[in-house]
Amino acid sequence: MEKLTQILSALLAWFYAATGGAVPLPMPMRITMPPAVMIVGEDEYAVLWATNRRGTGSVVVTLDGEELVFHDTAGGVLRSDDSLHVARVPKAALDGCDSYRAESQYVLFNFGYFALKGGRAASGEYAFRGYGGQEEIRALFFTDVHDDRDQALRNAEALTRDAPADLVIFAGDLCELHLQKNFADGILGLAADMSGGVIPVLYCRGNHETRGNWAAQIGRYFPTATGEMYYTAGYGPISFTVLDTGEDKDDDHPEYSGLVDFAAFRAREKAWLDSLTMAEGYGYRVCVSHMGNLDRAGFFDGWYLPLRENLGITHAFCGHGHNNSTWESNGLRCYEDGGPATGSLLVFRDGEIYARSVAVPGEIRDFGLLG
Numbered sequence: 001m002e003k004l005t006q007i008l009s010a011l012l013a014w015f016y017a018a019t020g021g022a023v024p025l026p027m028p029m030r031i032t033m034p035p036a037v038m039i040v041g042e043d044e045y046a047v048l049w050a051t052n053r054r055g056t057g058s059v060v061v062t063l064d065g066e067e068l069v070f071h072d073t074a075g076g077v078l079r080s081d082d083s084l085h086v087a088r089v090p091k092a093a094l095d096g097c098d099s100y101r102a103e104s105q106y107v108l109f110n111f112g113y114f115a116l117k118g119g120r121a122a123s124g125e126y127a128f129r130g131y132g133g134q135e136e137i138r139a140l141f142f143t144d145v146h147d148d149r150d151q152a153l154r155n156a157e158a159l160t161r162d163a164p165a166d167l168v169i170f171a172g173d174l175c176e177l178h179l180q181k182n183f184a185d186g187i188l189g190l191a192a193d194m195s196g197g198v199i200p201v202l203y204c205r206g207n208h209e210t211r212g213n214w215a216a217q218i219g220r221y222f223p224t225a226t227g228e229m230y231y232t233a234g235y236g237p238i239s240f241t242v243l244d245t246g247e248d249k250d251d252d253h254p255e256y257s258g259l260v261d262f263a264a265f266r267a268r269e270k271a272w273l274d275s276l277t278m279a280e281g282y283g284y285r286v287c288v289s290h291m292g293n294l295d296r297a298g299f300f301d302g303w304y305l306p307l308r309e310n311l312g313i314t315h316a317f318c319g320h321g322h323n324n325s326t327w328e329s330n331g332l333r334c335y336e337d338g339g340p341a342t343g344s345l346l347v348f349r350d351g352e353i354y355a356r357s358v359a360v361p362g363e364i365r366d367f368g369l370l371g
Contacts, residue, residue: 029053029106029121032083033184036191037094037128039167039202040224042234042279045089047102048191048221050184051121055106057085062098062125080107080115084184086221095130126197129166131236137348138163140194141337141355143171143290143319146208148340149190155343155358156194165345167235168195171319171337172206172290177215202240205229206290206319207247210260230269232276238348239282241311243289244269245300248320266299273303278312284348285313292318292336295329304330315353315370317346324357326367333371 033050040046047059047070056079057072070087072079079085085104094100106118131137140159145152156165168191175186187209191201209218224231229244246262249255278285287307294303294316307313308331316334324338335355337344344357352369359365 029055029104029119031102031104031121031123033188034123034192035059035100035102035126035197036188036195037089037197037200038191038222039200039233039235039240040088040222040231042232043091044223045091045094045200046086046221046223047089047094047100048084048086048188049102049104049123050188051083051085051104051106053106053118054081054083055104055118056080057087058103059087059089059100060103061089061093061100063093063096065098068093080110084180084188084221086223088223091130094128095132097128099125099127101125123197128197129199131166133236134166135349137167137236137238138165139346139348140165140168141171141317141344141346142168142174142194143206143337144173144322144339145170145175145186145190146173146340147175147186149186149193151340151361152190152343153193154361155341158358158362158364159343159345159356165199167199168201169204169288169317169346170201171204171288171317173208173319174206176208176211177218178212180214180217182212183214183218183221200235202233202235202242202288204242204288204290205244207245210247210262226272228269230272232279234279234282237283239279239285239311241273241276241285241287241307241313243273243287243294243303245289245291245294245320248291250298270301270303273306274310276306276311278310283351284315284353285311286353287313287316287332289316289318291320292316292329292334304332308332324359324365326355326370328371335367335370 030052032052035049038046059070061068070089072085072087102123105120108116175182195201233240294300316332322339327334342358347354355367357365
């Protein structure tokens with residue numbers, strides 16, 4: 001046994017010396033879902049993409065002719081055990097960049113002192129458009145898509161026929177998360193297709209994205225300051241408070257099989273919400289949540305008060321009810337997108353917010369000024 005150990009140690013040492021710590025393998029790597037740029041904070045984006053094999057991920061940003069590289073890491077170690085990749089990139093680097101691309105390399109095994117690596121893959125070059133000082137901001141707003149990706153994309157095209165959007169906002173229930181593939185197709189895929197990889201996307205979790213064997217993993221791909229799917233973020237003059245309203249029934253409901261604890265989750269979220277103060281320098285302060293009934297007893301007790309008084313929020317955007325409508329609640333002007341057959345365009349202009357929606361496929365409904 002001792003002799004075998006010596007032989008294996010010698011082989012490992014030879015591999016390390018001969019390959020510089022890596023053994024190349026003829027294994028192809030492909031980008032299977034192109035990159036989407038997600039807004040995850042006040043000053044940071046997260047770039048997400050997917051590959052056919054597990055491996056590393058990096059975003060290469062060309063800024064003023066110089067290449068800057070941002071890796072998918074955990075604690076300083078490049079992650080190589082996943083086919084979904086997320087790299088954190090400062091807004092200051094991406095907003096003014098010449099272009100960016102996503103890169104990955106297949107890693108079969110990392111043995112500590114040497115690794116078995118395969119092929120590399122790179123996306124195309126994307127000319128990203130972050131906030132550029134424009135006076136009018138056009139945001140696509142979609143919720144309750146429920147896997148009807150094709151209809152959502154048709155509606156987005158109808159809403160942007162006259163002029164392109166500046167960002168995309170998703171307010172949840174895009175899909176359920178039984179498998180990682182559901183996330184890659186239903187969230188990342190829709191975000192990449194609707195944004196084209198050239199405008200940012202803001203995502204808010206819905207109750208259907210809490211369902212499924214993979215649902216607990218979603219937070220890994222949204223590196224927010226809270227470590228949760230509730231967070232604050234900014235886009236130019238717009239301050240977003242993104243809430244995670246969780247499931248829509250009590251924790252002991254048989255539908256959840258005893259596998260949820262949203263009562264404690266909401267208590268932590270309410271404490272976080274109470275701790276926030278009004279961000280300076282924003283002309284618009286809005287809330288995005290999946291469920292809009294933020295005065296529901298036993299679920300969201302007292303949530304409206306910090307939104308309105310501490311944060312100065314004037315408008316709330318939501319979904320869940322599948323009912324395209326507007327209403328006033330606790331001093332906030334609320335707007336609900338109606339689901340997969342709809343989709344909305346929010347226009348921020350001169351301190352006001354306007355909305356229009358695809359009421360039914362092919363028909364645009366103009367809501368006008370939202371309060």
